[in-house]
Amino acid sequence: MDSFAYGRASGIEDALAEGSGPNTVFLAGGTELLNWLRLGIAKPERVIDLTQLTGLAEIARLPGGGLRIGALARLNDVALNDDVARGYPVLSQAILKSASAQLRNLATIGGNPFQKTRCGYFRAEEALPCNKRNPGSGCSALNGINDRHAIFGWNESCVATQPSDPATALVALDAIFVTVHREGERRIEATDFHILPGDTPHIENALRHGELIVGIELPAAAPHSAYLKLRERESYEYAVVSAAVALDLEGERISRARIALGSVALKPWRLTEAEHSLVGVSANDNAAIRKIIEGSFGEAKALTHSAYKITLAKNAAVRAVRLAARASP
Amino acid sequence: MSIGEPFSRIDGPIKVTGTARYTADLRAANMLYGVLVTASIPAGKVTGIDKGGAMLEAGVVRVLTHEDMPRARTPIAGPPFAHSFLPLQDDQIRHEGQVVALVLAESLEAAEAGARKVQVRYAPTKATMPVALAWPEIDRAAEPPRNTGYFFLEPEFSKGDAVHNLAKAPKTVATVYSQPSRHHNPMETSAVLALWEGDALTVYDSTQHVFAVQRGLAALFGIPPASVRVISQHTGGAFGVKGLIGAHEALAAQAARIAGRPVRIALSRANMYSFLGYQPRIVQKMGLGADEKGILTGITHDVVNLATVTDDYIEAATEASKALYATPTMWLRQRAERANVAMPTAMRAPGEGPGMWALESAMDELAVDLGMDPLDLRLANYAETDPATGAPWSSKKLRDAYEEGARLFGWRDRPRFPWRDGDWIVGQGMASCLMGTFRFPSRAQVRLRRDGSAVVETGTQDIGTGVLTIFPQIAADVLGIPVSAIEFKMGDTTLPEAGPTYGSSSTMGVGAAVLAAAQDVRNRLARMANLSPAEVCMADGRIGRTGAAESFSVADILERAGESEIVGTGSFDPTKHGAGYSMRTFGAIFVEVGVDPELGLLRLRRAVGSYSVGRIVNPRTARAQLLGGIVWGWGMAAMEQSAFEPSLGRFLSKNLAGVAIPVNADIPSDITVHFVDEVDEKASPIGGKGIGELGATGVAAAVANAVFHATGKRIRDLPITPEKLIA
CATH class of the missing domain: 3.30.365.10 (Aldehyde oxidase/xanthine dehydrogenase, molybdopterin binding domain)
Incomplete structure (x- = not known):
């Protein structure tokens, strides 16, 4: 990796001032940043370490329901927190199924959504043609090895997927990312955080340069929720497809459904149409649920080798609805 | 008596506490760090190398290219070198990932930074790439192999007229089985430290054979072997990739001579996928002919593996068909598909590992066709003597291994049909295990x-x-x-x-x-x-x-x-020892798998491996070897593949994060390793035979056979990943 200057932020104001400088990146857990530096995906001149900031790792109940999770909370601390595990099993499960125990002890919940695609062309040890890595260089995966790539929201500039498990759960939970920036605070809906490739696949999220996530707010508890992650090995592996589901139930009837699919697009993909249609359906009516979910894949579009992921994603969503319905508060 | 006692590993504590010193932990006084620059094209020539940017990096001492390196004093031809051409001897590019320059610096960081600044200009030529995975294309591309030293066994063998017998057989199987290229992925990447004192060379190395490195480097420099000392205290996993001399070992010694200072090269993980060996893609056309009772009348086994433009490494998969069953006729052929790719090499378990995948899958297909228990089909074709030569076995207790393994697994009482456990469909399968004996x-x-x-x-x-x-x-x-x-x-x-x-x-x-x-x-x-x-x-x-x-x-x-x-x-x-006898190791593997057909998931639930290997010196370390082999076989069956990108001429992911191998969570605690009571005094006075590779054989076939039992899907292309299970 190339040399860079390293600074430790003494407070939020300091972090924002330093972080707005040119070619500067923030360091939280560092588990993903290190990969970028080693692979040459990022070549920052300055790295601002946030780990000394205080008050950003707490998990607190919000008045009127919901939780606020400090951005610097470690992934395992979030997953094992009683309020999270009981009230938001989908998030707890998504975290515990991501990375390895060692990485989760270091990685932060606020840093996790910044992880970049696992596309092998993007992640190569030397720069291969990739619009995300080198704008204008083309997309090697479009007609190459793309069996783990997108089925939603892709275009010819980029067919990659966003791999974060926690982000998929947060989107299903309608979480809010609370950010700070020199020009003020913002509240960004989790579903608006990652952005589709458009003509600028190298731009991956809605944050401005120097903007920092300080907290994540979860609305009212979602005890009937579950995360299903499909992969060829049982642990320490990214998803082929994942599904995060949160249900509100009245008896056995679904009164509200939220479904987000992971690793199918450059952002966690909400099945909005299915969510509406599922209202009023019995959570035990597997056939009806399957029909609704299969009907909500109109926008799905396979690449040369990713068609099986459409089937897999449908099946994962159906199964995750069942798992969420059975989750006991 | 300490032979036969299950002593725990003497080296366990130093390894789990990190005090064992591996080659990359060693430093010599005044040592330089070497980092390799590799070719980004698969074929062509180097037209120029600009060292300027690299030399400006603080700490960079030298950038060595083909123009700087001394020529080999003895032509590099075959083993103990892993490839019969040595990089930096000329300007030709034979494969992507070939070394084109070596940066020497005072620190690893400086050497890495320097390596990124070396500008290489190429004149690309049209590369030959692996053909699409389909037998007619593979068959067309295949050529009779040229022996440049990398046939470790004869590539062709026949006995009787197998083709005729298959044509006349009442029951036949004619199927093609394939598997992708896979790397060894040892935990320790290869490393070497070379230092000269006058004309005497000392090399600390991560290797499977110190004396081969000694002989090879002595020949390279035209000095007596006694002038080369090779030391290897611990090698952090190898599985074949450290068996022969890789480019880095030669280059470190050459660079140390030129620089007049010790040079250490510790390979990056990407280097391991660039110019070191791997098990190549192997496609096997199997033919079995049998009578109505399942007695084999002939076996044909036609194997094509990927090889390089310079050398034909031959993966002797036909060894499986040559030795396992009593067949009156056999026709075995090995060919090479040449391409601009890195040189393959032996990988646990070479030959029989791939061969048993094909043979034992085909035997299962034959058993299904006959409506026979697959174990009975194997017993019906039991080879009392070596089927290829007629020679007696030095020792063989495979029948005991089958029976004891079947009893431990409950094979004879197993449910005839698959059953459900929640969303899982559970199926069972078995295969034989077989490995050659090398002494x-x-x-x-x-x-x-x-x-x-x-x-x-x-x-x-x-x-x-x-x-x-x-x-x-x-x-x-x-x-x-x-x-x-x-x-x-x-x-x-x-x-x-x-x-x-x-x-x-x-x-x-x-x-x-x-x-x-x-x-x-x-x-x-x-x-x-x-x-x-x-x-x-x-x-x-x-x-x-x-x-x-x-x-x-x-x-x-x-x-x-x-x-x-x-x-x-x-x-x-x-x-x-044992002249006139055929020597092999044998076994049987029984597995139970769960398949979630909607989610494309395949998981191992339990396994029993039962082995005929002669006397066991230490049951604990022996069990670990066989268990490791079963895990290795599970990886081959369920996930391992090094995806090759033909438009770039390279393995796409040169990183463990992009290449799945099994983790602990994939391995159930319910795995039984059983050894038949046996002593083979003809193979060795120890009474035992080799066990390091046998466990890895047969597993992929047993798993695919269990998947067939569970789902009715016969999967003939490894690994068995979600897209194949939901198709």
């Missing part, structure tokens, strides 16, 4: 000291298989002293020459040499005590006639003789 000459020395301690010396290598435990055990057994009283010196070409640590050969060869050396000590001691060597035994630091009450203290005997120690030597010469 190499070895020597050892044992010194028994007056204080009752002993030193065992032999130039073998520790690649993590347990030799640091079992060789002291063998000596302790003869000398009647505790294993803890033995110091084991190994991994150094100044010690008595031992064979390579590959081919599951160490216990037979090195173990027999240690046994003989310890016996030599005992014999000498017997004579000093005026006892007949044939009649003595040793225990608790004393020697006496077997069965007699009287015994003599070793300390007293040595003191009386005025000696501080007794030195014994021993050797193993494979030509003196």
Whole structure:
């Protein structure tokens, strides 16, 4: 990796001032940043370490329901927190199924959504043609090895997927990312955080340069929720497809459904149409649920080798609805 | 008696606490760090290399290219080199990932930064790429192999007219099985440290064969082997990729000579996927002919593996068909598909590993067609003698292995139909296991000291298989002293020459040499005590006639003789053992898998491996070897593949994050490893045979057979990943 200057932020104001400088990146857990530096995906001149900031790792109940999770909370601390595990099993499960125990002890919940695609062309040890890595260089995966790539929201500039498990759960939970920036605070809906490739696949999220996530707010508890992650090995592996589901139930009837699919697009993909249609359906009516979910894949579009992921994603969503319905508060 | 005892690993504590020193942990005074620059195109030539940017990096000392390197004094042709061409000898590019420059710097960071600044200009030529995965195309691309030294076994064999017999057989199977290229992925990436003192070279290396490195480097520089010392204290996993000399080993020694300073090259993980060996893509067309009762009338086995434009490495998959079943006819052929790719090499378990995937899948298909229990089909075709040569076996208890394994698994009482467990469909499958026996000459020395301690010396290598435990055990057994009283010196070409640590050969060869050396000590001691060597035994630091009450203290005997120690030597010469016999190891693997057909998931639920391998020196380390083999086979079955990108001419992911191999969570606790009670004294005086590779054979077929049982889907292309299960 190339040399860079390293600074430790003494407070939020300091972090924002330093972080707005040119070619500067923030360091939280560092588990993903290190990969970028080693692979040459990022070549920052300055790295601002946030780990000394205080008050950003707490998990607190919000008045009127919901939780606020400090951005610097470690992934395992979030997953094992009683309020999270009981009230938001989908998030707890998504975290515990991501990375390895060692990485989760270091990685932060606020840093996790910044992880970049696992596309092998993007992640190569030397720069291969990739619009995300080198704008204008083309997309090697479009007609190459793309069996783990997108089925939603892709275009010819980029067919990659966003791999974060926690982000998929947060989107299903309608979480809010609370950010700070020199020009003020913002509240960004989790579903608006990652952005589709458009003509600028190298731009991956809605944050401005120097903007920092300080907290994540979860609305009212979602005890009937579950995360299903499909992969060829049982642990320490990214998803082929994942599904995060949160249900509100009245008896056995679904009164509200939220479904987000992971690793199918450059952002966690909400099945909005299915969510509406599922209202009023019995959570035990597997056939009806399957029909609704299969009907909500109109926008799905396979690449040369990713068609099986459409089937897999449908099946994962159906199964995750069942798992969420059975989750006991 | 310490042979047969389940001692835990003597090297366990230093390895789990990180105090064991591997090559990349070593530093020499004034050492330079070497980082390799590799070609980004698969074919063409280097037209220019701009070193300027790299030389501007602080700490960069030299950038070496083909224009700087000394020419090999002896042509590089075949083993012990892993590839018959050495990079930086000319400007030609044979494959993507070939070394084109070496940056030397005062620190690793500087060398890496420098390597990124080296600008290489190429004149690309049209590369030959692997053809699409379909038998007609593979068959068209395949060529008869040229022997440049990388056929380890004969590529063709036939007996009778198998083609005719298959054409006339009432029952036939004619199917194609394939598997992708896969890398060894040892935990430790290869590393080497080379230093010169005058014309004498010392190399610290991560290797499976210190003496091969010694001979190869001596030839490269035109110096006597005695001027090259190779030391390897620990090798952090190898599985074949460290068996022959890789480019980095030669380049480190050349660079150290040019720079006049020690040079250490520790490969990056990406380097491991760039220019070191791997198991190539293998496509196998299997033919079986049988009568109505399942008795085989012929086997045809036509194998094509990926090879390079310079050398044909031949993956001897037909070995499986050559040795497992009693068939009156066989027709076996191996061919190469040449492309601009890196040179493949042997990988645990070469030959039979791929071969048994095809043969044992085909046997299952035949059993299904016949409506026969797959185990009965195998028993019906049991080979009492070597089916290729007719020679008797040195020892074979496969029938016992089948029966005992079947009993431990509950095979005979198994449900005929798959069953459901929640969302999982559970199926069961079995396959035979088979591996060739490879033996190499070895020597050892044992010194028994007056204080009752002993030193065992032999130039073998520790690649993590347990030799640091079992060789002291063998000596302790003869000398009647505790294993803890033995110091084991190994991994150094100044010690008595031992064979390579590959081919599951160490216990037979090195173990027999240690046994003989310890016996030599005992014999000498017997004579000093005026006892007949044939009649003595040793225990608790004393020697006496077997069965007699009287015994003599070793300390007293040595003191009386005025000696501080007794030195014994021993050797193993494979030509003196078992001539006229065929030698193989055998076994059976039974697995139970769960398939979630909607989610495309495949998981191992339990397994029983039952093996006929002769005498077991240490049941604990032996179990670990076989268990490791089963896990290795599970990886081959369920996930491992090194995806090759033909438009770029490279393996796409040169990173473990992009190449799935099994993790602990994939491996159920319910795996039974069973050894049949057996001694094979013809293979080696130890009575045992090799076990390092056998466990990896048969597993992929057993898993695919279980998947067929569970789902009715016959999967003939590995690995068995979600897209194949939901199709």
